[in-house]
Amino acid sequence: MKKINKxxxxxxxxxxxxxxxxxxxxxxxxxxxxxxxxxxxxxxxDVCTGNTGHAEVVLVEFDSETVSFKDLLKHFWNIHDPxxxxxxxxxxxxxxxxxxxxxxxxxxxLAQDSRDExxxxxxxxxxxxxxxxxxxx
Numbered sequence: 001m002k003k004i005n006k007x008x009x010x011x012x013x014x015x016x017x018x019x020x021x022x023x024x025x026x027x028x029x030x031x032x033x034x035x036x037x038x039x040x041x042x043x044x045x046d047v048c049t050g051n052t053g054h055a056e057v058v059l060v061e062f063d064s065e066t067v068s069f070k071d072l073l074k075h076f077w078n079i080h081d082p083x084x085x086x087x088x089x090x091x092x093x094x095x096x097x098x099x100x101x102x103x104x105x106x107x108x109x110l111a112q113d114s115r116d117e118x119x120x121x122x123x124x125x126x127x128x129x130x131x132x133x134x135x136x137x
Contacts (some may be wrong), residue, residue: 002063007072008101008133010055011080012088017058020079026066031059034137050093073114083124099129
């Protein structure tokens with residue numbers, strides 16, 4: 001029986017993140033949207049102003065019997081530059097920041113452990129936020 005869990009990541013433009021996570025066996029559904037900000041029902045135009053506090057995110061629903069949250073974290077660290085503040089490639093602004101939005105204390109611990117492990121392979125400090133999941137729009 002499938003055990004479906006959720007994970008939420010920000011790592012630049014959500015279309016690229018979505019395409020990357022879709023390739024992982026066990027990922028059941030991905031929804032792109034916004035989270036981490038204060039504006040209710042933000043539009044793309046709202047978020048692009050940089051004034052809402054929202055990040056472009058992917059909400060990943062996954063079968064934890066097939067793929068673990070740790071596996072998703074490993075993939076997350078490999079698909080973007082977690083040392084780049086508010087920028088991924090040509091995309092700049094707080095909406096393109098690197099972030100892991102956790103749903104429970106176990107995800108928080110795993111995210112922090114994976115960050116510490118990823119840092120060992122990088123010359124610059126990781127700037128990825130690890131913060132509680134908030135409303136997903």
